Amino acid sequence: MLEKLTRAAQESSTDYLGAEAIVDSVIDEISSTLAKEDAGLSTVLAEAAELDARMTAIITFVVPFAICVLIFLKSRLVAATVGPIRTIVAGLEKMAKGDLALRLPAMPDADLDWVAIVFNAMAERLQVETRHRETALTKLEFVNLELAGQTSALQDRTRTITILSRMIERFQAAKTRDELGYIIKRSGPLLFPDLCGRVQVCSSSRDILTELAAWNDDCTSSSGIAPSDCWALRQGRAHSVKHGDGDVTCEHFTVPQPWSLCLPMAAQGEVLGIVTLTPLWIDGAATPQSVEPMSKEAQDLAGAISEHIAMAVGNLKLRELLQNQSIRDPLTGLFNRRYMEESLSREFSRCTRTKEPISVVMLDVDHFKQFNDTSGHDVGDTVLASVGRHLRANIRSCDIACRYGGEEFMLILPGADLESATKRAEAIRTGIKQLTFTVRGEMFGSITVSLGVACQDATEGSEDSIVEAADEALRQAKREGRDRVVTGLLQSAA
Ligand SMILES: [Zn+2]
16 A cells, blocks of 8 residues: 555656555555444444453452452361360470370371471470479488488587587696586587486495586486495496386486486596486476487497596596695604695795795604604604694694604694684694503503794794794793793794
8 A cells, every 4th residue: 555655646746647646545445444443443433342241240249259259268277277286385385384184185187296296206305305404403412411410410429529529638737636527517418418317436445436427417316326226336337227118217306207327437447437428308298219329429428428527537546645645744644844835835925926924843752752752653753643633633724734754743724813723723732631541562651742832924924933932932842841842932023
């Protein structure tokens, strides 16, 4: 068509009619084509209208149906997954709170079922681990308790050993029985706080036991008992009796005891006394049957303590014997001159400090040399021993009687003024005059003594001057005819 129009244009300059024909043919063709297009368009429009009608139908019926289907499917999907998930979440929460016994059931969904299986495996393992941990903790607590008990027992034992060691150490430094008793009285309640303890020692005559120390004493055992009153002393070994066991009980118990333990004390083969232990219990608060018996450990400790006390008593006795031998005159039993000098110095200082008087009496047996020569030395010794006994028996416990030398004696009377000292000297003179002596069955006549007395007050003199004054008074008594008491004049120390 375009070529025809181009040719018509070229021919229009030369052949107008030809060109017009060409144009007409082209118009015809166009009209024909337009008619065809109109027909096609109508067809398309018809098809479009049909399609539109179909789409309208689809929109009207199919879409709601599809939405319903989708809603249905969604609800089914939610129902299938949310329930198991909630179960899993609930299981996890319970596990977090410590419930390890919980197990999840099988899940409808494969993935969720796998989660449930893993959850159950984890719970199982945790439960096993927890059981192991609890078992280990229980064992640990048991071991801790056992260890705490052992530690406490060890501490108690250490404390006991410390107290015992300290007590033994103090024993070695004790100088008198009173000090020994004091140490036992202090240590006993620490070693046996729940027991009544009493330590009794044999007197020098060995026919009676006197109390050395006691603690928590409820007077269930009498003091001043005879050795035969205690089965431990009779048998020479520990005597333990429990209430109701039918064994013999010692007579020194004043009331029946739930149990008792008597331990004999002996050292160097000599029986020295007993240690008695009974429980500390109050009538009405407990019955004899309900009182705990003494443990084996406590009995062993008591045995060790009694041995140490026995050793201390034995050592003290030996020390006292040696000391007596060193400070006493064996013939008269009075203190010797060395001890007199020490004592005079000590007592003089004490009386000066306390502003008390102190007196000294010098005593000499009249005509002793003549008596000794004519009757024999054994008679002379008998006379001196008798004078010594008389002096020991007729002085106060605080006075000190000494053998000054030969037949001369000296008395130190702390706290005594001149008047009371003179009276005492006079009483001694008359007492000795009444003494009689029998040697080898032969009776000897009475003897007389001369005495010189001097007193030192708080302000004057010295320990030497008082002895010199008493000695001078004695010489004066001799000069004046013997058998008399003369008071001396104290020379001023200045
Ligand atoms: Zn006894």
